[in-house]
Amino acid sequence: MAAMALLTVAPVLMGQREPVLVPEVSQSRVEVRQGFTGADLLLYGAVIDPAGSASRTQYDIVVVLKGPSQPIRLREKERIAGIWMNSGSSDFQSAPSFFAVAASSPIEEIVDPRTAAIYELGTEFIQLSPTGQIEPEEQARFARGLVEMRERLGLYKEEPDGVRISEGVLYQARIALPSNVTTGEYTAETFAIANGRVLASATADIEVVKVGLEGRVVVAAQRWAPFYGLGAIILSLGMGWFAGRLFAKS
Template sequence: MKWLTVCLSLLVSPVLAEEVVLGLSQDQVAITADFDGSEILLFGAVKREEPIAAEPLEVVIAVSGPQSPLTVRRKERKFGIWINTDAVEIDAAPSFYAVATSAPFSEVISNVEDQRHKVSIPRAIRSVGAPMDVLDAQSFSEAVIRIRTAEGSYQLRENAIQFDQQTLFRTSIKMPANLTEGDYSTRIFLTREGRVVSQFETVINVNKVGLERWLFDLSRNQPLIYGLMSLAIAIAAGWMASAAFQLLRRG
């Protein structure tokens, strides 16, 4: 009976011929007062149970920051002033999203697999519906992508993964200074002829530390004290600037 159970488990969960073995230069990013961004090195290898197949493998790596809903508004100039006209609720959009590939994106993963695993930047943004009176709702999601790409928060890095001898791969992901605190999901896909043959997932943790952490906690837990302290700092800065100006005038 035990032998039968083992056989059935092997049939249900077959051993993969190719699997991802991943490494990270760091699995934590500390946001300090002088934080100006970070670069994460991702490297790994393909573990095989069989000889290398004739069709080449490709690698896709996607790093996604915490997701949150947001409202996208359209402004139009009417009667000489800019006013909000339409608004669309985006159900979830990652604060940071980077995709790196070993070849052009359209060659490494098919549209069907992209839809299934939500790898590309447009697929990572979830927008269920829009008001009936908004005709071009898709343009609102495109605006989010355009703005965050310009900020460096969204990145598509084609041909950025070095893949040696169909076994070892490595790349780096530039993380900007305006990172949101939280867990950053990191997914690695092995693909062949556009199909995903293996995948691996890990997490990069991003946290505020030191003065940044203390100020953040103070603003959340003691907003009155934080407000008074901010006011005092502003008054002191204004007084010092005024005193310095007076000294310069006398000099």
């Protein structure tokens, strides 16, 4: 498939000066079933230089895999008079549910911090879009706390040597999705970088979906939300009544 893509874009490169990325992914659909233990994604492709073999440009490759973004409120707990209580909070409008960066070299050796921030080339550069009235230093502290929490859960990660480049043209990266991933649309964005500049980028889409009984429950909850909610209430009331009768007899 990658070879066919290369043949397709080759004629277009004749009039170009910048490199072109041709990305592929081992599976564009990840099915989450009961007992799902995670999945390994292979992201691979080629960086094509219009100068061909005459070019001596050495490219670095960075792959950023992001899951669907969600709003989140992060609360901080503090022990007051021996009781743990909420002492502060911060809201973030678009925190990615999953974020992984794989690179052919450490990011700080490839680009400067400003470029890394523009393209989100690292967990410290995730654009969380904080909202509300809070001091910038406090926002930064809450943002670091969110990143650290999700790193412990395996949802945010960095792999500075996670991309292998062959013959200066072909690249591949493996990124593991943990069992607790959120379903939805994922994007894998690949960047070709040389001399501290991002010269080309390309995006591949990956869909993570629940299938089987869990998938049917999710679809039912989305399509018939009022009936699903009513059914859940009736079921909980029925189980409560049955438990009450059972213990009353005993």
